[in-house]
Amino acid sequence: MSNFESLGLSEQLLESVKKEGYTVPTPVQEQAIPLLLKGRDVLGVAQTGTGKTAAFALPVLQIMAREKIQGRRNIRTLVLTPTRELAAQINERFAAYSGNLSIYHQVIFGGVSQKPQVKSLRRGIDILVATPGRLLDLIDQGFVDLGSVEFFVLDEADRMLDMGFIRDIRKVLKLLPKKRQNLLFSATMPSSIADLASSFLNDAVMIDLSPEEITVERIDQSVMFVQKQDKINLIIDIVNENQIKRGIIFTRTKHGANRLVKRLDRSGIESAAIHGNKSQGARTRALASFKNGEIPLLVATDIASRGIDIEGVTHVFNYDLPNEPESYVHRIGRTARAGKSGVAYAFCDESESGYLVGIQRLIGKQIPQFTDHPYHFPKAIPKPNQKPGKIKEPKNKNKNKTPQSEQNSGQRNNNRNKGTRNRRNRRHKKSD
């Protein structure tokens, strides 16, 4: 097992790592840090929770600190990431690791006023962490110049594509100088990502820490079969019995998340919802009170929760099974982070058994069934030879055309199905 000292990090950064309490590098750090310090491009198949932020932030900071900048700062590192939460989190990590290095970093994302962002861009910064929509807006308005970028990080590339950001990414790539170092991280590697990677990475080294391997190992997963209307009682029982202090509950829809918060509240269980209909302020407040332990449960939809990094999450509930099997892997990855273990429950009603089949196919194993509970509903168990994901969504009373998706401002969904299709293709290829 290696240690941080052997990775080639400077004294200052070793100090930061120590301050954060990291003793052993995670596999992605062990592999990526030396390569990035040598100036190589890296293609990392790794999801959030593997320590990938430090894997790029530490070498980036070290490389940038080599050059002492006099006068106004220009953006030398650009990190592009799909969601506001993830952007804020990466920026926080830069703050934690940069310590007393004189390197200025800034985050920009949509949904909040651009004024403070513009103000700090005007002062000059070294590292910019951004979501694509706001970045392009500010470029159009002349507040951002990417002409000095030496280091480009594309984070959560698969989710970027799912959210329809491919055109934005290509626009950004055109604005970057030819000579630069690149890093692309993605939780999965469908052919669309492989194509994108080969279009801009230069002789990249691939690091593969596929999420399937990560999740199956350390997370204690179980599935419970239950009727839709009993899910609420089942969750209340589990939360009360286990006295859960830090759990995330996933629902498929925004309305479902709101409804669940209300029903939990009626049973005296505190929780808060985060989803795309909530204002940035409300999302930040909900996350903060969850992080500092004021509320024990966060109710989230997939996109809103994407990449959220909260330490010590002990339980993840799939209150609704996701209709995209990959989301299951992302969801349960919110627990068992950085070496810890965690528990993941999946509630499966009769309309969701096809989703369960799809999930089990993706992770390559049967999720253990837990039937010894008062709401057990055997009819929801998938039939032998049932096809994955074939069962229809229950009819949604909402007249909205795409009620299941998150129509976040600045986040486009039009390519979502395409991305999923690509990943499916990849799975077929893999199992061929």
Ligand code: AMP
């Ligand atoms: P990330 O995958 O970058 O979102 O990191 C997930 C979590 O792991 C964050 O809370 C980090 O602070 C933490 N972390 C990163 N590297 C290490 C390490 N080497 N040892 C312990 N925790 C770490």
